[in-house]
Amino acid sequence: xxxxxxxxxxxxxxxxxxxxxxxxxxxxxxxxxxxxxxxxxxxxxxxxxxxxxxxxxxxxxxxxxxxxxxxxxxxxxxxxxxxxxxxxxxxxxxxxxxxxxxxxxxxxxxxxxxxxxxxxxxxxxxxxxxxxxxxxxxxxxxxxxxxxxxxxxxxxxxxxxxxxxxxxxxxxxxxxxxxxxxxxxxxxxxxxxxxxxxxxxxxxxxxxxxxxxxxxxxxxxxxxxxxxxxxxxxxxxxxxxxxxxxxxxxxxxxxxxxxxxxxxxxxxxxxxxxxxxxxxxxxxxxxxxxxxxxxxxxxxxxxxxxxxxxxxxxxxxxxxxxxxxxxxxxxxxxxxxxxxxxxxx
Amino acid sequence: xxxxxxxxxxxxxxxxxxxxxxxxxxxxxxxxxxxxxxxxxxxxxxxxxxxxxxxxxxxxxxxxxxxxxxxxxxxxxxxxxxxxxxxxxxxxxxxxxxxxxxxxxxxxxxxxxxxxxxxxxxxxxxxxxxxxxxxxxxxxxxxxxxxxxxxxxxxxxxxxxxxxxxxxxxxxxxxxxxxxxxxxxxxxxxxxxxxxxxxxxxxxxxxxxxxxxxxxxxxxxxxxxxxxxxxxxxxxxxxxxxxxxxxxxxxxxxxxxxxxxxxxxxxxxxxxxxxxxxxxxxxxxxxxxxxxxxxxxxxxxxxxxxxxxxxxxxxxxxxxxxxxxxxxxxxxxxxxxxxxxxxxxxxxxxxxxxxxxxxxxxxxxxxxxxxxxxxxxxxxxxxxxxxxxxxxxxxxxxxxxxxxxxxxxxxxxxxxxxxxxxxxxxxxxxxxxxxxxxxxxxxxxxxxxxxxxxxxxxxxxxxxxxxxxxxxxxxxxxxxxxxxxxxxxxxxxxxxxxxxxxxxxxxxxxxxxxxxxxxxxxxxxxxxxxxxxxxxxxxxxxxxxxxxxxxxxxxxxxxxxxxxxxxxxxxxxxxxxxxxxxxxxxxxx
Numbered sequence: 001x002x003x004x005x006x007x008x009x010x011x012x013x014x015x016x017x018x019x020x021x022x023x024x025x026x027x028x029x030x031x032x033x034x035x036x037x038x039x040x041x042x043x044x045x046x047x048x049x050x051x052x053x054x055x056x057x058x059x060x061x062x063x064x065x066x067x068x069x070x071x072x073x074x075x076x077x078x079x080x081x082x083x084x085x086x087x088x089x090x091x092x093x094x095x096x097x098x099x100x101x102x103x104x105x106x107x108x109x110x111x112x113x114x115x116x117x118x119x120x121x122x123x124x125x126x127x128x129x130x131x132x133x134x135x136x137x138x139x140x141x142x143x144x145x146x147x148x149x150x151x152x153x154x155x156x157x158x159x160x161x162x163x164x165x166x167x168x169x170x171x172x173x174x175x176x177x178x179x180x181x182x183x184x185x186x187x188x189x190x191x192x193x194x195x196x197x198x199x200x201x202x203x204x205x206x207x208x209x210x211x212x213x214x215x216x217x218x219x220x221x222x223x224x225x226x227x228x229x230x231x232x233x234x235x236x237x238x239x240x241x242x243x244x245x246x247x248x249x250x251x252x253x254x255x256x257x258x259x260x261x262x263x264x265x266x267x268x269x270x271x272x273x274x275x276x277x278x279x280x281x282x283x284x285x286x287x288x289x290x291x292x293x294x295x296x297x298x299x300x301x302x303x304x305x306x307x308x309x310x311x312x313x314x315x316x317x318x319x320x321x322x323x324x325x326x327x328x329x330x331x332x333x334x335x336x337x338x339x340x341x342x343x344x345x
Numbered sequence: 346x347x348x349x350x351x352x353x354x355x356x357x358x359x360x361x362x363x364x365x366x367x368x369x370x371x372x373x374x375x376x377x378x379x380x381x382x383x384x385x386x387x388x389x390x391x392x393x394x395x396x397x398x399x400x401x402x403x404x405x406x407x408x409x410x411x412x413x414x415x416x417x418x419x420x421x422x423x424x425x426x427x428x429x430x431x432x433x434x435x436x437x438x439x440x441x442x443x444x445x446x447x448x449x450x451x452x453x454x455x456x457x458x459x460x461x462x463x464x465x466x467x468x469x470x471x472x473x474x475x476x477x478x479x480x481x482x483x484x485x486x487x488x489x490x491x492x493x494x495x496x497x498x499x500x501x502x503x504x505x506x507x508x509x510x511x512x513x514x515x516x517x518x519x520x521x522x523x524x525x526x527x528x529x530x531x532x533x534x535x536x537x538x539x540x541x542x543x544x545x546x547x548x549x550x551x552x553x554x555x556x557x558x559x560x561x562x563x564x565x566x567x568x569x570x571x572x573x574x575x576x577x578x579x580x581x582x583x584x585x586x587x588x589x590x591x592x593x594x595x596x597x598x599x600x601x602x603x604x605x606x607x608x609x610x611x612x613x614x615x616x617x618x619x620x621x622x623x624x625x626x627x628x629x630x631x632x633x634x635x636x637x638x639x640x641x642x643x644x645x646x647x648x649x650x651x652x653x654x655x656x657x658x659x660x661x662x663x664x665x666x667x668x669x670x671x672x673x674x675x676x677x678x679x680x681x682x683x684x685x686x687x688x689x690x691x692x693x694x695x696x697x698x699x700x701x702x703x704x705x706x707x708x709x710x711x712x713x714x715x716x717x718x719x720x721x722x723x724x725x726x727x728x729x730x731x732x733x734x735x736x737x738x739x740x741x742x743x744x745x746x747x748x749x750x751x752x753x754x755x756x757x758x759x760x761x762x763x764x765x766x767x768x769x770x771x772x773x774x775x776x777x778x779x780x781x782x783x784x785x786x787x788x789x790x791x792x793x794x795x796x797x798x799x800x801x802x803x804x805x806x807x808x809x810x811x812x813x814x815x816x817x818x819x820x821x822x823x824x825x826x827x828x829x830x831x832x833x834x835x836x837x838x839x840x841x842x843x844x845x846x847x848x849x850x851x852x853x854x855x856x857x858x859x860x861x862x863x864x865x866x867x868x869x870x871x872x873x874x875x876x877x878x879x880x881x882x883x884x885x886x887x888x889x890x891x892x893x894x895x896x897x898x899x900x901x902x903x904x905x906x907x908x909x910x911x912x913x914x915x916x917x918x919x920x921x922x923x924x925x926x927x928x929x930x931x932x933x934x
Contacts, residue, residue, distance in 0.1 A: 037453060037457065039460075141640050144644050145643060145644065148643070150452065150453045151399060151452070151453055151456065152643055152647070154399075154453050154456055154457075155399065155456075155588065155592070155639065155643060156639070156640050156643050158401065158460075158585055158588075158639070159585075159589075159635075159636040159637070159638075159639030159640040159643070160636060160640060161636070162582065162585055162632045162633075162635055162636030162639070163632065163633045163634075163635075163636025163637050163640075164636070165632060166629065166630065166631075166632035166633035166634075166636065167633055169629060169632075170629075170630070170633070280461075280464070287454075287457070317472050318468075318469075318472060320464070320465070320468040321465045321466075321468045321469050321472065324461050324462070324464045324465040324468075325461070325462065325465045327457065327458070327461035328446055328447075328458050328461050328462055329446075331450050331454045331457060331458045331461070332446055332449060332450060332458075334454060335449060335450045335451040335454050336449070
């Protein structure tokens with residue numbers, strides 16, 4: 001292996017690693033706030049990527065139907081759940097959030113979907129479709145289980161994953177898609193070529209990392225989320241809505257997932273079930289950080305990306321086997337390093 | 346006996362079913378699939394429902410069983426009956442290798458681990474040349490008995506359901522045995538089980554391998570029923586389906602697994618036939634529905650369907666164990682020269698910067714009741730945990746009958762004759778008082794897993810249960826013997842813990858706040874019991890906050906404050922000890 005190949009592999013690993021880091025952040029965030037190990041994180045990647053790909057060839061992505069279904073389901077369930085406490089205001093709020101919003105997105109997409117639409121507008125439209133799915137999902141599947149054990153929440157998350165992959169197949173079909181790059185700039189540094197896409201991945205990852213930092217460090221909402229993460233009961237006692245925090249965490253999760261999906265679209269062919277494998281790699285990183293540390297997650301994500309790049313060069317057909325087997329020793333290390341207190345469960 | 350009759354009826358129904366004239370052959374196919382899934386689900390009930398290890402990777406073990414026999418019977422031309430033990434061996438070895446790592450994972454890391462190796466091995470199945478890569482292996486011979494080939498699904502029906510029935514009966518047998526009690530105690534933490542001699546890791550490994558073997562058997566049957574294998578049915582999706590079956594059926598009930606397997610298999614079939622008819626070609630809705638079903642089950646029926654079904658039938662009170670069995674032998678105590686039974690020498694325990702126990706020394710004489718008192722946070726319970734090996738010493742020595750036991754594992758310390766109760770009660774709440782107490786006698790039996798599965802352990806089991814029953818009578822709880830331990834008031838649960846500790850036949854009994862939550866009358870009879878034990882030669886060390894109880898009972902009192910020993914004396918002298926008064930009342934010494 002010569003130096004250039006090494007650099008190539010490192011660059012490749014870094015690019016993928018940056019995306020895994022975003023997904024890792026989302027997983028840490030969701031776990032910290034809601035204690036949910038969010039296995040379906042990757043599905044937002046597939047949904048986001050495929051929606052973006054369909055928009056860029058001027059098709060109406062079928063995910064807008066999915067958004068409507070999610071919105072209506074969440075609205076109906078929420079209205080039923082709060083049927084004895086319902087006021088006109090909360091009723092209007094539910095209808096607005098669960099039905100009017102997805103309908104608005106629906107008509108917006110029908111208006112704006114064109115083959116020659118700018119990539120950046122498609123980017124925003126994709127977010128408009130995928131991001132609201134996060135909070136809807138939380139309200140449908142997880143809010144009633146908010147006080148269940150981590151294990152129960154994990155099983156529920158696996159159930160949601162199964163359903164979302166199934167829905168992905170129904171809505172996108174079994175064929176894979178690719179999308180054009182966001183920019184066409186490219187240049188070489190020494191002998192190593194850089195494309196606009198690679199730069200975009202780095203830029204977006206850095207910007208989002210900074211943005212998340214500012215959100216959690218400087219805004220009241222972000223601090224409320226951190227408070228929920230630290231102590232749910234305490235947060236409730238000072239007036240922070242745990243359900244509200246959960247919805248925000250899920251919105252951030254679907255946001256980060258969708259952006260990751262859009263970023264990888266030009267590099268990889270994405271199928272309805274690709275997201276799961278990508279999400280799991282973010283997962284390996286998040287586990288390294290014990291689902292708690294953002295910096296360790298970031299470093300581990302880059303490491304996973306690089307290991308994967310080298311694995312695909314040396315033993316390409318065993319790439320997945322290697323990457324996922326990596327999780328087991330990390331889990332073991334985490335179990336031994338931070339043994340759980342064996343008080344009454 | 347009622348349960349046996351139920352199984353017999355069920356077996357009879359299964360036997361009659363295929364003989365019914367005009368039964369669509371398609372039903373047999375479905376029943377075969379249900380049987381195959383049931384085998385896996387039974388193992389999963391034991392693994393997840395009973396011992397609390399959630400696995401999404403059971404389909405992987407089906408893969409080991411199926412691929413082993415596929416390769417051996419096609420490439421190497423072996424008979425399926427010869428490949429059966431090899432398939433089980435391969436599955437078992439894989440389970441030991443994966444289990445050695447997996448059972449050590451804590452909390453939610455364990456299911457994540459099963460997801461990780463589940464996916465990895467699924468990919469591996471599809472990459473290996475010998476296993477036919479993604480196409481798999483085809484042309485697997487059917488099973489045959491003599492010259493009779495079992496190529497007809499109806500013939501396989503008998504084989505499959507015989508396996509299911511045997512697996513169900515064997516697993517039920519295992520659960521109602523000495524080892525079964527230890528397995529059931531794993532889910533609620535396992536610290537209590539370890540303190541009575543159960544090696545937690547190896548017990549978990551046994552369960553893990555047992556569940557994997559059932560899955561491997563299912564895989565072997567699948568290969569010879571289907572006559573071809575490919576990686577798809579051994580992926581994560583299938584693993585999740587198996588978990589759904591176990592959850593729906595009722596994660597703690599062996600026969601519930603059959604209900605879960607039946608429901609999921611029938612539903613899957615219905616979805617795969619009806620939906621394409623409605624929506625055209627290849628809409629696969631079963632994952633969507635199963636996902637929703639799994640979440641809905643968690644929302645609405647976390648106990649599963651079996652317990653709801655069982656609630657429809659009148660409950661049968663289990664038989665009270667007969668005492669007319671040869672009693673268990675008692676511990677042989679050799680005469681020793683040593684004056685003290687337990688001696689603690691400069692024991693210290695730090696948690697980071699906090700010193701919970703600081704340079705504490707004292708010794709307990711045989712046939713003495715020694716009380717350990719002190720304000721909250723004095724380090725009493727930590728000291729108990731050090732003596733019983735639940736925590737490791739930072740420095741110092743602990744000797745029992747003049748042998749160092751500091752930092753030994755809890756099962757080893759239990760083996761030497763130290764039994765304990767816990768400040769926060771550690772009983773298995775949904776297990777009966779009798780079974781909870783019998784767990785204390787774990788070290789006094791020796792039946793193996795195989796003997797338990799085959800019910801060859803009945804003589805020993807009767808002796809263990811008789812001993813448990815005797816100890817329950819001794820602490821005065823006979824009338825509550827068959828109630829779930831969790832249904833008793835907290836004070837009585839503490840007494841149940843004492844009965845469990847007595848079942849160990851201990852030389853030294855450590856009681857952590859035994860009188861808390863008891864009424865005056867109950868306290869008096871507890872004190873009588875403890876005195877009686879002392880008179881019989883037992884040595885007791887107890888932590889207690891009720892001073893009048895302690896003062897009337899103890900021979901010696903050690904007072905701890907802020908981790909250090911501040912006094913040791915007779916009750917009368919302790920009452921007037923200025924250092925003790927200062928610690929309790931805050932006056933200047």
